[in-house]
Amino acid sequence: MDTVWEVSLRLLSYFTVIAEELHITRAAERLHIAQPALSKAVRRLEREMGFPLLVRHRSGVALTPAGQELLVTARRLVGEFEQGVVRAQRAHRGEHRVLRVGYHSSIGPELMNLVVDGFGAVRPGWHLEFRLADWTDPTACVLSGACDLALLFVPVAGQELLDVEPLRRDRRWVALSENHRLADRTEVSLADLRDEAFVALPASTGPLRDFWLATGEFGERPAIAVEVTNAEDMFEAVSAGQGIALLTETSTTVYRRPGIVYHPVVDASPGELVIAWPRGSADPVLRDFVAVALSAARTADPS
Missing domain, CATH: 3.40.190.10 (Periplasmic binding protein-like II)
Structure with missing residues (x-):
């Protein structure tokens, strides 16, 4: 079991992308590396883990039961590390007063304006940075660490790694x-x-x-x-x-x-719009944003 602890975050990161694409070539394109190099990397990960993670077939790959279990941990570890790196970079640049909010599509101007105004009142001097994410990133940058929280519709892949609060239902x-x-x-x-x-x-x-x-x-x-x-x-x-x-x-x-x-x-x-953030986070600024968003949602839709 000692070799398990030698597994690099890079290999785990590769594995999470393969698990999302279920196709080595597409995963390699997304990672901007050669397909043979990615195949070699995942074989190395399987050797170091001591068991197969993927089942290969002509149209792509599927996760083994062991691979499905590892994916949960891999997403958490990679996400936590990337969040830590981003926080360290922000600290190095002195960017302590920016909260990054991911989203996939517009939630509507009324709710958005209420959130922006409410957060500004609660946290003066802080700025909200809204980041539009592709649907290829189901958690709108939260698990990657590029966003602190997100406004998104559920269910999403990786939701088990998030805390969520419902904001509204949308027909x-x-x-x-x-x-x-x-x-x-x-x-x-x-x-x-x-x-x-x-x-x-x-x-x-x-x-x-x-x-x-x-x-x-x-x-x-x-x-x-x-x-x-x-x-x-x-x-x-x-x-x-x-x-x-x-x-x-x-x-x-x-x-x-x-x-x-x-x-x-x-x-x-109806679809369910939620606010989502990394599971277990006790960040007080994040918690203030959540409280503001919940209040704004009740104001925008009193029913």
Whole structure:
């Protein structure tokens, strides 16, 4: 067992990316290293651990039960180290008074303005830095350490490593091309959408992707026309008629796009917006932000 403690964070970091992509070549591209080098690295990790972490097959890889267990610890260790490095860098630069907030798409101007104003009143002299994350980063930079907390919709991969507080529920609507057969409706049901091709989040987003594909309601994953990594690309695909997409009611007011119509999906369960931060954090500034965000959410939606 002594060799276990010689495993480097770099190898664990590589392993977490492979686990998200479930494909060595795609993981190598994301890490900007050669595929043979990544394959060699994961074999070294398996040797040092003393058991296989991956099952290789023609279309990619899958995690072994041992690999699934290691992934939880690897994400925590890598995330904690990266957060520590970022904090040290900020301390070196004297940047002690910036709170970094990740997000995937707009939560709406009303709630955002209330949060900004409320935090400024509670923590004068502090600044909020909002960082837009791709959907390839399910926790919006929190587990990577690039953000202190995030405003995001759940469920997300890695959620077991976060503390979360619900902010609001947001009805799900559907975005359609203006030429779509359902464009003239005022509302639609899931049955109306069952045979449609969807614009989907990346496969690596796991439960978040399935929620926005309504996989649970349909009982199976619907047809996927194209995968996208951010909201702008999603709207481009919908506008071009490549597929349809589920989104929040808030997004329909924030993202007005020519060539796209929005309808409520009357029988779809709502999305849940939460505030999320590293599990167990006792940072008082972070806690103040959470309290402000919860108060702002109640003000913006008293119901």
